[in-house]
Amino acid sequence: MTDSKQTLQLNFQLNGKALEVECEAQETLAEVLRDRLNLTGTKISCEVQVCGACTVLVDGLPVSSCTFLAYEARDKNVLTIEGLARPDGTLHPIQQAFIDEFAFQCGFCTPGMILAAKSLLDENPKPTEDDIVHYMDGNICRCTGYVPIVRAIQKAASGMAKKEK
Amino acid sequence: MSGEKKREFHVVNHSVPRRDGRAKVTGKAPYVSDLKLAGMAYAKVLRSPYAHARIVSIDASRAASRPGVVAVLTQNDLQGINPYYGHAVKDHPLIAIEKVRYAGEPVAAVIAESERAAFEALEFIDVRYEELKPVLTPKEALEKEAPLLHERKFEAGALRGFEGEVTAGKGTNICQQHHIQWGDVEEAFKKAAAVVEGEYYFPMTYAYAMEAYVAIADVNDNGITIYSSAQHPFMVRHDLKSVFNLPVSRVRLIVPFVGGGYGSKSYTKIEPLVAACSWKAKRPVKLQLTVEEAMLTTRSDDAYTWMRTAVDSKGKIIARQAKIYMNTGAYAENSPLVVEKSTNRCVGPYAIPNVLIENCSLYTNTVPASSYRGFGCAQVTLPGESQIDELAAKIGKDPYEFRMQNVAKPGEEFFPKMRPFDGTLKEDLEIAAKAIGWKEPLAKGHGRSVACSGSDAGAYPLTSTAVRVHADGSVTIMTGSTELGQGSHTVLPQIAAEELGVPFDEVNVVSSDTAITPYDRSTGASRTTTLMGSAVLEASREAIQQMVVMAADVLKVKIEEIEVIRGGVRCGEAQLNWSEVISKFYALPDGEVIGRSYIRKSGKFSQLPVFWEAACTGVEVSVDEETGKIKMEKLATVGDVGLAINPALAEGQDIGAATMGMGIGLFEELVYEGPQLVNGSILDYRLPRFSDMPKEVELHLVQNQDGVGPYGAKGGGEASLNSMAANIANAVDRAVGVRIRSAPLTPEKVWRALKDRKQ
Secondary structure (H helix, E strand, C coil): CCCCCCEEEEEEEECCEEEEEEEECCCEHHHHHHHHCCCCCCCCCCCCCCCCCCEEEECCEEEECCCCEHHHHCCCEEECHHHCCCCCCCCCHHHHHHHHCCCCCCCCCHHHHHHHHHHHHHHCCCCCHHHHHHHHCCCCCCCCCCHHHHHHHHHHHHHHHHHHC | CHHHCCCCCCCCCCCCCCCCHHHHHCCCCCEHHHCCCCCCEEEEEEECCCCCEEEEEEECHHHHCCCCEEEEECHHHCCCCCCEECCCECCEECCCECEECCCCCEEEEEEECCHHHHHHHHHHCEEEEEECCCCCCHHHHHCCCCCCCCCCCCCECCCCCCCCCCCCCCCCCEEEEEEEEECCHHHHHHHCCEEEEEEEEECCCCCCCCCCCEEEEEEECCEEEEEECCCCHHHHHHHHHHHHCCCHHHEEEECCECCCCCCCCCCCCCHHHHHHHHHHHCCCEEEECCHHHHHCCCEECEEEEEEEEEECCCCCEEEEEEEEEEEEECCCCCHHHHHHHHHHHCCCCECCCEEEEEEEEEECCCCCEECCCCCCHHHHHHHHHHHHHHHHHHHCCCHHHHHHHHECCCCCCCCCCCCCCCCCHHHHHHHHHHHCCCCCCCCCCEEEEEEEEEEECCCCCCEEEEEEEECCCCEEEEECCCCCCCCHHHHHHHHHHHHHCCCHHHEEEEECECCCCCCECCCCCCCHHHHHHHHHHHHHHHHHHHHHHHHHHHHCCCHHHCEEECCEEEECCEEEEHHHHHHHHHCCCCCEEEEEEEECCCHHHCCCCCCEEEEEEEEEEEECCCCCCEEEEEEEEEEECCCCCCHHHHHHHHHHHHHHHHHHHHCCCCCEECCEECCCCCCCCCCCCHHHCCCEEEEEEECCCCCCCHHHCCCCCCHHHHCHHHHHHHHHHHHHCCCCCECCCCHHHHHHHHHHHHC
């Protein structure tokens, strides 16, 4: 970071708060989140946009932050795993369902997995099993065999639907 | 353990939620990739483009003067340290010395103020190579005129994990040879009623731990501290101690959460290199590999197996013979043990009176192979369980019934000198068969298979722990076992809570810091619940014994008058919980009691294997005859685990392992074209995804409390992988009548076989 390269000022909403951060033009959103803002919940794995570990939501839609230029997030709303639980510590229903259903082991894919699931449930609150499989197919988990993740998303969906009533 | 059987459990045998749950769903769980140290620099590695070449010269001066570069490490900077490491044989230089042995081998490392600066400087390192002829397959490696990969003689490592010799380092390309033999194989095959014989290939695979190898080293006058994604911090410590010639007490390995291991993070990987970088740069250095680089670091051994198996006229298996050639790549790593284990596991969980298995692994100019979930078992279970089906077909028997007739029985000494079989495979098979509807009618193009495996667990009993009971009654377990996701941070507190009678939530775990946590040999070979679990159980009981003595002192009575009750003691009317015992003993509400335990190869752990890891899987597949594509319709796993301390976690291990095995059966394979790995990225290396999973999945556990671990527990977590490739091959044969003897069963391979069948 000591390089005398041109930097730019970025403004975006991060987990509900307005933020200004300095970064270089070529920095990805994942680099800015992890290295400049110390938000290390966003994980880096394949770096070619196929594993989903680095998924964050930009204006509610999932993006692979490992290949998404931070600059592209300017003036937008970025949600990372750190912003999902309520400020009082209450977990989001998807987070709770992942714990209840043993939907992770090593946990490295989990932040991206949970954010992708949130985007799915925001768009489609009552997904079928096929909807879940189709939507989540861009997220790899090497530990669980996926079955408990599908169950967790179903459980979160039904819990969230009950609450709405 | 029979006394334990009737006992009602309070905490164990319950699926309590994971201890690390909240940290992992909120993104707060620390992995090494997330850590930064003050004053830390970053390393990037220059890798060889050649598979086999002599390094003529390296000039790093241009790179060293680039902006932000702190130092460059090459073979020219290793004076004062012992640069070769390896727990089996010391054949592995921490950075290439004089020659490179595979395309992708580290040749230089740049240390800079930022990762980007380090990366940008790599192209300014000038390396001149003189290419040598590469050796790419075991067959080539065995040729008389084959170039030698290793000219040096090596020291065998004391911690290789088995008693036999290591073949490596004796002037050939042979890395390891092992054979087992009993009965009279030749005679048995002559007398056989039916014989099947075939050649099989199990591919090179990549474990894809989603967190690639990463380590931060701080080497200074006080010694070495390394944060690493290693499964076995104590084994890594041993290698570093010898590289830097330091006492054990001055080498500290710390492992926080690990983002997937599956054996691929067993033993030493990048730690000597990053330590040398820190030593050269005189400041902390972080080396984070990319996944592409991780694919150039460790893979599974691929295996070429010739096998034949014979039955008598009553359908009893009477002989098996196999010759296996394994490809261990450029360095031995853990492959000598993989060879030993795959040789043993060739027998399968069957009582066979005549056996001859010969196994030989060879150095080649490819990525080094090492442990991979189930080490060596999947490689030989593909031929082994394929031949069970092939034989059944040949003698006109139902393959399920054929297995039921031949599997090792509980208590049977089916493998000479080893522990009698401690599982119940007939029961397991029955459950698996029922789960996939074995006897129900099949749709056209569908096929089913059930298969099993039994592994002599590689878990070597050398484990210690401390269980600290604090003055408020809460407990800290000090364990050298690493939380890889398998759930040790949940299972171990369950055991302590069960024994001490304290709430699960009040038992905390401190793990994998070699300066603080007592020694544990490794976290692998499905050992942790059985060995570390036993250690935690015994240490908890030892703490109780100490607290009984303290209670007697506090109450001024004889020790014999103290009765232990759940969570405390009683003496007549007086009743004290642990908090009261400790607080009264010290006369202050503070202080602690430390229960200890040392597990070694003695007592109930004196006979190896410590347990047989047994499991069955069942599948139903459908095959699209137009494309050759296989679809998984059903999957069942049956884990023969003795007792599941946490059933949900045990089932999670089984389905995870079966899914990895399914990936190998269907599409996972590292592909070489000549000396270059051509699918060395997750873009090209096909992994199981959500949509690959069958719609019907059943997970079963068999809990007969027949293991030597706590409450009769045994290890699990590898076995469901082992039989999956064979299962898929068998089911495809039953679906469309083609026998495929190599994994993965890609659509192209199946389509070609179907085309050949039609002609």
